[in-house]
Amino acid sequence: MTTRIDRRFATLSRENRAALVTFLMAGDPDPATSLDILRALPKAGADVIEVGMPFTDPMADGPSIQAAGLRALKAGMTLQKTLGLVADFRKHDHDTPIVLMGYYNPIYVFGVDRFLATAKAAGVDGLIVVDLPPEEDDELCKPALAAGLNFIRLATPTTDDRRLPRVLENTSGFVYYVSLTGVTGAAIADYSRVSDAVARIKGHTQLPVAVGFGVKTADNARAIGGQADGVVVGTALVDALKSTLDAQDRAGADTVTKVAALVGELAAGARAARN
Amino acid sequence: MNQQAPNSLRNGPDERGRFGLFGGRFVAETLMPLILDLERAYAQARTDPAFRAELDGLLKHYVGRPSPLYFAERMTEHLGGAKIYFKRDELNHTGAHKINNVLGQILLARRMGKKRIIAETGAGQHGVATATACARFGLECVVYMGAVDVERQKPNVFRMNMLGAKVVPVRSGARTLKDAMNEALRDWVTNVADTFYCIGTAAGPHPYPAMVRDFQCVIGEEARAQMLQAEGRLPDSLVAAIGGGSNAIGLFHPFLDDKDVAIYGVEAAGYGLEVENGHAASLAGGRPGVLHGNRTYLLMDDDGQILEGHSISAGLDYPGIGPEHAWLRDIGRVTYLSATDREALDAFQLCSKLEGIIPALEPAHALAKVIELAPRLPRDHLMVMNLCGRGDKDIFAVADHLGVKI
Numbered sequence: 001m002t003t004r005i006d007r008r009f010a011t012l013s014r015e016n017r018a019a020l021v022t023f024l025m026a027g028d029p030d031p032a033t034s035l036d037i038l039r040a041l042p043k044a045g046a047d048v049i050e051v052g053m054p055f056t057d058p059m060a061d062g063p064s065i066q067a068a069g070l071r072a073l074k075a076g077m078t079l080q081k082t083l084g085l086v087a088d089f090r091k092h093d094h095d096t097p098i099v100l101m102g103y104y105n106p107i108y109v110f111g112v113d114r115f116l117a118t119a120k121a122a123g124v125d126g127l128i129v130v131d132l133p134p135e136e137d138d139e140l141c142k143p144a145l146a147a148g149l150n151f152i153r154l155a156t157p158t159t160d161d162r163r164l165p166r167v168l169e170n171t172s173g174f175v176y177y178v179s180l181t182g183v184t185g186a187a188i189a190d191y192s193r194v195s196d197a198v199a200r201i202k203g204h205t206q207l208p209v210a211v212g213f214g215v216k217t218a219d220n221a222r223a224i225g226g227q228a229d230g231v232v233v234g235t236a237l238v239d240a241l242k243s244t245l246d247a248q249d250r251a252g253a254d255t256v257t258k259v260a261a262l263v264g265e266l267a268a269g270a271r272a273a274r275n
Numbered sequence: 276m277n278q279q280a281p282n283s284l285r286n287g288p289d290e291r292g293r294f295g296l297f298g299g300r301f302v303a304e305t306l307m308p309l310i311l312d313l314e315r316a317y318a319q320a321r322t323d324p325a326f327r328a329e330l331d332g333l334l335k336h337y338v339g340r341p342s343p344l345y346f347a348e349r350m351t352e353h354l355g356g357a358k359i360y361f362k363r364d365e366l367n368h369t370g371a372h373k374i375n376n377v378l379g380q381i382l383l384a385r386r387m388g389k390k391r392i393i394a395e396t397g398a399g400q401h402g403v404a405t406a407t408a409c410a411r412f413g414l415e416c417v418v419y420m421g422a423v424d425v426e427r428q429k430p431n432v433f434r435m436n437m438l439g440a441k442v443v444p445v446r447s448g449a450r451t452l453k454d455a456m457n458e459a460l461r462d463w464v465t466n467v468a469d470t471f472y473c474i475g476t477a478a479g480p481h482p483y484p485a486m487v488r489d490f491q492c493v494i495g496e497e498a499r500a501q502m503l504q505a506e507g508r509l510p511d512s513l514v515a516a517i518g519g520g521s522n523a524i525g526l527f528h529p530f531l532d533d534k535d536v537a538i539y540g541v542e543a544a545g546y547g548l549e550v551e552n553g554h555a556a557s558l559a560g561g562r563p564g565v566l567h568g569n570r571t572y573l574l575m576d577d578d579g580q581i582l583e584g585h586s587i588s589a590g591l592d593y594p595g596i597g598p599e600h601a602w603l604r605d606i607g608r609v610t611y612l613s614a615t616d617r618e619a620l621d622a623f624q625l626c627s628k629l630e631g632i633i634p635a636l637e638p639a640h641a642l643a644k645v646i647e648l649a650p651r652l653p654r655d656h657l658m659v660m661n662l663c664g665r666g667d668k669d670i671f672a673v674a675d676h677l678g679v680k681i
Contacts, residue, residue, distance in 0.1 A: 056581045057453060057566060059460040060303040066447050078578040104301060105565045109579030131301040131565065135291065156305040158467050163308060181305050182465040 004097040004125045005150050005173040008047060009208040009229060018225035020045055020270045021210050022263055023101065023234030025052035025068035026085050027077025028241065033251040034072070037241070037259050038089045042096045044260040045267025048174075048210075048230065050128065053082050053102030060130045062185035064235045064242070071249050079106045079115070083122045090123030099152060099173070101128040104140065112140055116147040126150030126173045134166050141170050154178050155201055157193075164204045174208040174230060175201055179215075185235030187214050195227040218269030225273030233266050284531040284608055287599060292481020292569075295605060297598035300480045301565045305464045314482045316387050321489065326382065333378050334493060337411070338368045340375075342494075344501035344659070349629040350645075357652035359645060360510070361662040362498045362526060365634065371664035372494060372522040373404035377473060379490035381408040384471035391415045391466065394473045395459040397424055397452035397518075398589035399431025400635075400664060401475030406440035416440035419458040421451035424589055431668060449583045452593050456567050476519025477597035480568030484598050491525025498659055499529050506657055512537040514648070515661040516641040517611070518555070518591035520600045522663035531608060539648070540600060541641045543586035544613035555584035556613045557596040558604050566594070571601045587616035587672065588636035590664070614643035620676055622646055623666065635664030636672070 012019050022041055027034050041049055054072040058065060086098050100119065107115050107129065119127075127144055134141075134153070141151045150173030158181060159167050168175065179194050180186060198209050211224050212232025224231045240262045244252040287294040300310060320326040334340040343366065347359045364372040384392060392414050396402030402418040409416035418435055422444040425432055435442050448454035456479075463472045477487040502510050513530060515523035517540045530536045545554035554560055557572040564573035566581060574582040574594040586592040603609040614622075622642035627633045634642060638661060645660050652658070666673070674681045 055579075056448065057457050059457045059567070060305070060464060062461075063447065070448070073580060080578075103565075105573075105575070105581070106579035108565055108570075109562070109575065109577075130303050131568070133300060133302060133304050133307040135300050135307065154304045156303075158305050158308045160308065167304065178305065181467045183461045186465065 001148060003150055003173065004095065005048065008097050009174060012047060013229070016274055018228060018270045018273055019047040019210065019230035020221065020263070020267045021048040021050060021212070021230050021232040022046040022237055023050040023052060023232065024237055024241065024259070025054060025065065025072050026082040027054060027072030027075050028068045028238070029071050029245055029249050029251050029255070030075040031077060031081060031085065033255055035085055035088055036256045038085065039092065040256050040260045041263060042093055044263035046096070046263055048097045048099065050099045050101045050232070050234070051082065051086060053079055053100055053106060055103040055106055058103060060183055062183040062235060064185045064238045067242070068238045079110050083118050083124070086124050087122035097125040098123060099126040099128055100124055102130070104129050104131050107140060112143055116144055116149065120147055120149060124149065126152050128152045128154065128176060130154070134169060137170050145170060145172060152176055157181050157197065161200065164201065168205045171207065174210050175205060176232065177201060177209055177211045177228070179211050179213045182213065184213060191223050194224060198228050218265045221266045221269030222273045225270040231266070231270045237262060285528060287602065288481060288485055294599045294602035296563065297570050297601040298481055298484055299570050300568065301570065302480045302568045303464060305467065306460070309463070309467055310480050312387070317383060317482055317486050320383055320386055326386070330379055330382055334375065338374050338378070339366060340493065341497040341501070342366050344498055344505060346505070347630055350626070353629055354646060354649040356654065357512070357649040357656035357658040358654060359649060360502070360657065360659045362494060362659055364494060364522065364661060364663045365632070365638070365665035369404045369407050370667060371400045371404070371635065372491060372525065373401045373475060374407065375493055375525070376475070376487050376490040376521060377401070377404040377408045380471070380473045380486070381412055381414070384414070384473070385412060387471065389469060389471035391417070391470045392473050393417045393419065393459050393462050393470055394475060395419045395452065395455040396475065397421070397455070397592060398668060399424070399428040399435065400590060400668065402440070402442070403431055403434050403438070405473050406435040406438035409440060410438045417462065418442050419445050419455040419462070421449070421455050422446045423450040424452065424455070427589060428668065451583065453581065460567070475521070477521040477524045477599060478519045478567060478569055478571065478595060484569065487521050488524045488528055488599060491521050492528050494522065494525040494661060495527060495529035498526060502657065502659065509533055509536055510657040510659045511535070512539065512656065512658045514539045514541065514641045514645050514658065516541050516591065516637045516663065517596060517600060518543070518593050518637065519595070520597035522661050524597060524599055526659070526661045527609060538609040539644060540609050540611045541644045542611060542613040543588055543591035543640055544615040545585040545587070547615055548613060552582050553585050554613070555586040555592050555594070557594060558600070558611045559613050563601070569598045571595050571598045587619060587676065588640065590635070590637045591640065612644050614640040618643035620673065623673060632662070633666035634662055635666045636669045637664055638662045
């Protein structure tokens with residue numbers, strides 16, 4: 001089955017450029033602004049959009065994304081509303097893949113079957129659930145694949161060759177290579193090691209490999225875009241958003257434009273990578 | 276362990292780390308290889324007589340085990356029913372049961388060649404125990420503690436510093452124990468090569484719940500032998516307080532297959548179970564969910580967002596519970612009760628006055644239910660309560676509640 005994600009990476013491969021994959025938290029800083037940002041992303045240059053599902057206890061995220069989740073929750077965001085956000089986005093955009101990213105508990109509490117049905121109907125294309133390793137594939141991964149959603153797995157520097165096949169076994173859409181051991185937003189990646197790691201993963205799979213963690217600037221995006229099929233940027237965008245908020249975390253007049261501007265710069269970087 | 280009959284209640288977890296529905300390994304991929312390493316190393320260590328011998332030596336000469344099984348004569352007279360024994364783990368070095376588990380994990384960390392130890396702590400008891408063992412073995416120690424708890428538990432922060440540990444105040448989220456655990460997991464994800472995460476309770480991703488339980492089972496194994504010696508038979512009931520549940524599972528587990536032994540776990544009911552977000556009773560007031568690497572009962576809202584809960588006891592103030600307890604509740608082997616802050620405070624004072632033992636607020640919750648259960652039971656009913664910690668750390672909090680300035 002070909003999904004929006006498959007089609008998008010196939011198109012980009014023909015154009016010989018890396019995908020810019022953007023991450024922002026659903027409902028940050030409030031649901032309405034969040035929808036405006038989401039709608040602005042494709043035009044600004046985002047090829048794949050990751051939408052964070054807010055959670056109180058994001059154990060693999062650094063301070064920026066933790067704070068984004070808490071802002072969203074404070075603004076009344078819920079998983080139901082996150083799915084609604086995607087459905088609203090889909091009314092005007094039928095091509096840009098949407099990947100929901102987060103932690104398992106809100107999905108488990110929502111109900112796996114109900115979640116998958118609602119997500120599919122809303123126009124979600126894939127899932128990244130940080131705390132579901134292959135050892136727990138029966139929980140959500142297999143049902144998600146059966147429901148026609150991609151299940152995108154993280155591979156990390158600790159995922160050695162012995163373990164990679166297990167990690168890749170039920171992965172679809174693309175592989176998200178986490179370029180460092182650490183939380184989101186931690187540090188700039190060591191670029192020489194990234195291309196080795198991408199080559200190592202590609203030795204085990206035909207899937208596109210996107211690289212994230214530590215990508216902050218257009219230069220970073222250019223460096224990664226030359227070595228991988230996709231460049232993932234999250235914390236830098238969340239920080240740009242945060243910089244426009246007032247002391248009460250309310251959106252400013254420039255919140256949408258500032259995020260979109262950074263996406264534009266990153267997209268230019270990613271597009272310049274192979275020229 | 277795991278040498279039991281096929282139908283034993285002591286066989287869990289299965290190879291996926293599950294106790295029925297509960298447990299598992301819900302962690303980020305970065306940690307998965309580390310957890311598998313830990314599982315292998317522990318499986319090897321537990322069957323190595325040299326490992327056991329070294330741990331037993333430390334438990335005897337460093338911790339002061341076995342802890343006495345003490346007949347609480349005046350408490351028994353006062354309540355006028357069951358004959359009450361205290362398992363006195365408050366007499367251990369560092370003042371609580373936490374050290375039993377910490378020493379096991381630190382010896383394992385040494386076997387694995389890990390030089391840096393991280394831990395989370397709420398009230399500071401597990402942090403102090405970990406700092407103590409790290410000092411004893413010359414290991415680097417970093418303790419994550421919610422910024423709110425750092426303020427509330429200054430004496431324990433000072434103790435940890437004296438022992439050479441670095442205490443990191445956690446300012447994310449709600450700034451208490453669950454956030455300290457998140458931050459410890461973030462440290463582990465970052466420092467994968469040299470770091471061992473010493474978890475303080477029988478929760479977290481497999482193999483922690485089983486491993487911590489095994490290290491705490493010394494409590495129940497001793498109590499069993501001591502009771503046989505004192506009374507010539509097994510006790511009729513066991514009572515222990517539950518936050519994450521490590522002292523309780525340590526006492527309970529060796530008795531799980533003894534069908535005639537009634538077992539009671541006591542959760543913290545805080546301001547009362549009816550007060551929304553005002554208690555820390557995950558079993559009484561929570562639902563199954565996934566947090567900190569395992570599926571278990573959690574305090575959360577309708578959206579699956581984790582609640583803080585409340586208890587006067589910082590050691591019970593955690594929105595989850597060990598997965599084996601979740602399972603034991605669902606199969607009905609253990610009866611889970613709860614005690615309010617008020618009941619625990621009353622029990623704290625009664626124990627001090629009648630027995631000359633100032634208990635920690637955690638076992639004061641267990642004692643509150645002993646006070647309720649014992650008078651209805653016959654005089655030949657033998658009841659063992661785990662007095663898992665001493666109250667030195669709590670005198671400021673209790674004085675505050677009693678309106679006394681110290």
